[in-house]
Amino acid sequence: MPGDPRRNLTEGSLARPLFHLAWPIVTIQLLQVTYNLADTVFLGWYDPTAVAAISLGFPILFLLLSVAGGFTTAAAILVAQYTGAEGSEDAGRIAGQAIAFVGLLSIGLGILGVLVTDPLLGALPADPDTGAEVLPLMSDYLTIVFLGTPFIFGFYVFTALMRGYGDTHTPMRIMAISVAINVVLDPIVIFGLGPAPELGIEGAAMASVFSRSLATVAGMYVLFRTNRGPDIALGDLRLELPTVREIVRIGTPTALEQSMVAVAMVLLTALVALFAPPVAAAYGVVNRLVSLVVLPAIGVGQATETVVGQNLGAEKPDRAERAVWLGSAVVGGTMLVVAIVAAAFPEPIVAAILGADSEHTAESIRLGSQYLRIRSIEFVFMGVLQVVLGGFRGAGNTKHALAVALLILWVARLPATYGLAIVLDWGSLGIWIGMSVGDVVGALVAVPWFMRGTWRESVVDAGLTDSPVAIDQ
Template identity: 55%
Template sequence: MSPARDTITEGSLARPLFTLAWPIVVTELLQVAYNIADTLWLGQLSAAAVAAMSIAFPLIFLFLSIGGGFTVAGSILVAQYTGASSDDSAGEIAGQTLSFVTLLALVIAVVGYLSTGPALSLLPTDPETATDVIPLAEEYMRVFFLGTPFMFGFFVFSALMRGYGDTRTPMRVMFLSVALNVALDPILIFGFEANPLFGVLGMDGLQAALFGATGFAGMGVAGAALATLLARLAAMAVGFYLILRTGIGPTVRLADLRPDPTAIRKIVRIGVPSALEQSTSALAMITLTAMVAAFPTATVAAYGLGNRLISLVFLPAMGLGRATDTMVGQNLGAEKPGRAERAVHLAAGTAAGIMIVVALVALLFAESIVAVFIGERTPEALRTIELGTEYLRVRTVEFAFIGVLQVLLGAYRGAGHTRTALAFSMVALWVGRVPTVYGLAFVADMGATGIWIGMALGNVVGAIAAGLWFLRGTWKQAVVDVRSPPTPRVEAAEADGED
């Protein structure tokens, strides 16, 4: 085992925690860059294009969450077997996760593509939103679902490498993917003839000379989805090559890709609660989006834009939460529960401190931040900026709680107690957020302001509940038997070695 991996279970806690966390933060920042790039360019089209992304994203996330839980299971198992120095078991679990999630992604892509129209038709929308926004959302989603297998390919690669203790390699692959997406976005959205990128660069004459006669006028919102599809394809190809053809990460043999019922049952047992956690999160987002869709376009656009900005703010907490996954998983695998608990305390305190600083910055500069993403200055665009600013400022109240909750959920997942993480995610969303938004926005008739306040309360409630449960200490038990391998193939290999 390399010295870098040894530090996860031995020596200082701070160094391995932050060594794991900062590449995750950068990777997730790059992930958000996909969405930010789309939002920036679509904002140059119209507020309706931005609102279309607001409508589409929760429905897309619902389908992605189904497979996402199984990548979490792979990461947990790889981390615990790696901590137990059972490299053959880690490699086999990695291979099984790759093949299982890839097949699942193909099914999700087909179902998602075919159900896009019916799913959007179920949303209770304002007449203006139904006319201007829903057709654009459908156009975006159909193209996006074609790339679902590519997106899952990178997700599973990143999760397995994280469980192994390597977060820098996925970061580098993600950087290449985002660079490709950023390059393709303005071309595929606007084409060549009316591309605002050339105007920004002061190259209108060059644009006319080179591309004036191409006839490619761009694909609008579908172009943004296609850019993401192609960039994800590149990321998946590089990730699969690295994990299958090089010595990076857990050693995966071709035989490990052949479905094994014992390993798949283990992945499913741990992955189903994580899939349910992500799915219920997606359903909560869809429910909230359905409520927001009853408001005019400016409110819908402000909600979507605000959520994109909150996802950016979310990154430090997510990075420390996912680093906690690995720290807890490997230390429990190494039978060091006390060290795992200390890592959680360190991560939670750090996350809360960072998020308080971020909250102060967002509170002071909310309007300037929101205005960057709206290119128009029509009355509707100005109203979007006003509402988006109010939304961002209200949400700053919950930032420290976001940090604590993400670390605690990471601790439960790293221990393999994905049902516990599911329970507290549901408390945050379905107790603290959804009913509050409905009550304030519709029953109390507070309108958009009620939505913003209700959204902020969810993580506060979830963090308090998860923290009280954490103090019980019942989570410090690994879900794998580190003294025995997960499947008959590994068991046979170890038996041969003993002979």
């Protein structure tokens, strides 16, 4: 398409469209982390105990939200492959079904989350100080966030559908506005600035839910009132059993993968809760930092998912494979640089977040610096793994990604962490080392598995044409 300012995914250069897709995804993920990081920073200046609460509470939140997350991934895969096969009506139908199905599911999960929060927290074994100071704050935060679950997942669905279609820029713009609103609201409601009451951790939860709700409303407007995404009709929201089965078939392994990740995180949280609050604070802060570090890899991995999906839909598996290796090389180099910086300067990085003056601050910074330096060893492996898993998912091979996730968590990370921290009595050092081995093992398994080429078949039927598919500029 000469003169067209858009770049296609199935013909021509791979680097430009891959990274054209990736940088808005990285930005979206960065903005997503900014939601959490804003809460962490403002609460860190308010009370480090509140940081421990939101950090330890996240796995419980993720456990329920991960179920619906798997089905948004399935929708993105199907939309990408139907778009690559020039099946625009099918892409719109899949999108509508995904919105309805995940919407209903998220309502049920939100209600379930509110009901199980206190029983789950009550079942956690905890250090006496952690149980008295941290767990009540966790309950306050999680209850509010679970009430906003449908709004939180509404934007996740919108982003996944637009990514599968090839437009990552529109979600990025909406997300940026939403995060800006959250960053402005956070200090007002946490500290009680002006006429606002001082709500602490509850204020952080309210600000996040409100700003995400605005993003969801804007996203649904784009899908139903503009022509920037899949062509969705209101009738597509009426659930059809065959389509739901297809979404469930592809999405279930990813939902299981994310659920297993969440269960492992809950178990790790229970283990960390056995230690004093400074260990919990260090664990939470560094894990938030790692979630920031991995953003370029997640962005390129999700862009690779779309490129692989559209090229397999267009019956171009060799081009799909080249995209995976290109993304892996770039991400691996980037993560190496980040690892060197993190290993060289861990203390000022951690201290920038844990700034409140309390009895736990100095020890939390010391432990967090130790954890960040050890965790940096994993960064290159983590980056390459994200891109390779994106290749598997784009091909519809979500079972492969599930198998790797189970290996990382249940064969490597959990046993190593428990064995070193509890059995060998290495304490917090055992936690830091155990957490760092997971993605190393995962990458060493996933890369040769991908090289076998068993993923090279599309999960949808290609159309009669093989026209290039464009992505939004």
